[in-house]
Amino acid sequence: MGDLPAIPLLDLTRYDDALKADVARAVASVFETGRFVMGASVERFEEALAAAIGVRHAIGVSSGTDALLVALMALDVGPGDEVITSPFTFFASAGVVARLHARPVFVDIDPASFNIDPARLEDAVTSRTRAIQPVHLYGHPADMDGVAAVAAPRGIPVLEDACQAIGAAWKGRPLGALGTLAAFSFYPTKNLGAAGDAGAVTTDDAALAERIRELRIHGGVRQYHHERVGGNFRIDALQAAVLHAKLPRLAAWNERRRAIARRYGELLEKPAGEGRLVLPGEAPGARRVFHQYVVRVPDRDRVKERLAADGVGSAVFYPLPLHLQECFADLGYREGSFPEAEKAAREVLALPIFPELSDGEVERVAAALTRALR
Numbered sequence: 038m039g040d041l042p043a044i045p046l047l048d049l050t051r052y053d054d055a056l057k058a059d060v061a062r063a064v065a066s067v068f069e070t071g072r073f074v075m076g077a078s079v080e081r082f083e084e085a086l087a088a089a090i091g092v093r094h095a096i097g098v099s100s101g102t103d104a105l106l107v108a109l110m111a112l113d114v115g116p117g118d119e120v121i122t123s124p125f126t127f128f129a130s131a132g133v134v135a136r137l138h139a140r141p142v143f144v145d146i147d148p149a150s151f152n153i154d155p156a157r158l159e160d161a162v163t164s165r166t167r168a169i170q171p172v173h174l175y176g177h178p179a180d181m182d183g184v185a186a187v188a189a190p191r192g193i194p195v196l197e198d199a200c201q202a203i204g205a206a207w208k209g210r211p212l213g214a215l216g217t218l219a220a221f222s223f224y225p226t227k228n229l230g231a232a233g234d235a236g237a238v239t240t241d242d243a244a245l246a247e248r249i250r251e252l253r254i255h256g257g258v259r260q261y262h263h264e265r266v267g268g269n270f271r272i273d274a275l276q277a278a279v280l281h282a283k284l285p286r287l288a289a290w291n292e293r294r295r296a297i298a299r300r301y302g303e304l305l306e307k308p309a310g311e312g313r314l315v316l317p318g319e320a321p322g323a324r325r326v327f328h329q330y331v332v333r334v335p336d337r338d339r340v341k342e343r344l345a346a347d348g349v350g351s352a353v354f355y356p357l358p359l360h361l362q363e364c365f366a367d368l369g370y371r372e373g374s375f376p377e378a379e380k381a382a383r384e385v386l387a388l389p390i391f392p393e394l395s396d397g398e399v400e401r402v403a404a405a406l407t408r409a410l411r
């Protein structure tokens with residue numbers, strides 16, 4: 038690529054001046070009040086988030102991982118219980134289940150969406166199933182009708198792992214409003230990123246919301262009185278203020294991600310038509326938000342190296358499915374247990390997609406990938 042600057046997978050320094058000013062004002066306002074834990078900035082953000090998702094309750098917490106953990110705690114998941122989830126996701130989706138001494142039960146993915154395949158879900162349900170936890174990977178909705186068809190008649194709660202999918206929708210309804218509960222992450226690289234760790238749980242269920250509000254402050258909203266054992270799962274007031282300042286821009290950022298994805302689709306049409314790569318699709322009824330733009334390529338590691346040599350960043354989310362992780366060896370899964378997840382782990386490659394990426398950079402990425410596929 039000659040002397041052109043490298044194109045990173047993600048660049049979190051490309052803030053425009055208006056956003057910088059809004060975030061600085063939000064941070065300053067927290068310092069002015071001196072309320073660094075809970076308080077008005079947390080309440081304001083929770084109200085705005087609940088309105089954006091279209092749910093009655095949003096509870097800010099310390100991270101996406103803690104959002105999943107506290108949601109499962111609110112559902113009373115514990116020793117001997119099973120939680121069904123995807124083997125092809127970020128570790129936290131299953132790690133939280135194991136931390137509660139419950140058992141993660143994996144179900145293979147639909148190769149088109151990379152999400153849990155509802156056709157295989159029913160076989161995984163047992164009398165010990167306490168929750169089904171679909172993951173909306175890369176910002177593409179899981180098939181929530183398929184999940185509900187198994188969960189609803191059995192009264193099994195559904196916990197959406199929406200950590201990668203804020204702003205996405207399924208049949209016109211925002212993700213995070215479809216399950217019993219949903220978990221969001223505001224890790225800095227997510228579509229709505231904090232200036233550090235933060236997360237949230239959303240729900241329409243008032244009793245669950247109340248329980249989560251207790252659990253995030255050691256199991257009791259009345260100070261020094263504990264109805265149950267919780268933890269410190271609070272969102273920082275500073276993070277809530279930053280997120281509140283950024284939230285109004287989320288829709289436009291997600292639109293820009295979708296526009297970049299459309300452009301990639303045009304630019305990569307030829308190699309895709311020749312069967313040299315598989316482009317990401319959008320299932321009927323899904324409106325995705327491209328947390329990642331993930332293609333499938335044979336000989337993935339070589340393609341990744343060639344892109345790097347051309348100054349183009351890329352990444353593999355995720356190289357080892359969860360059922361093959363060392364820490365889950367005692368679950369009894371093995372190579373071959375989930376062929377679609379294993380195949381995806383060998384083939385996926387994420388290309389740069391973030392709102393501040395320029396049209397010229399998008400073209401250079403597509404050209405570099407086309408060359409790398411030869």
Ligand SMILES: *Cc1c(COP(=O)(O)O)cnc(C)c1O
Binds near residue numbers: 126198
């Ligand atoms: C990021 C992420 C999490 C965890 O969120 P953190 O805020 O990093 O704790 C959980 N699940 C998925 C699918 C994620 O992408």
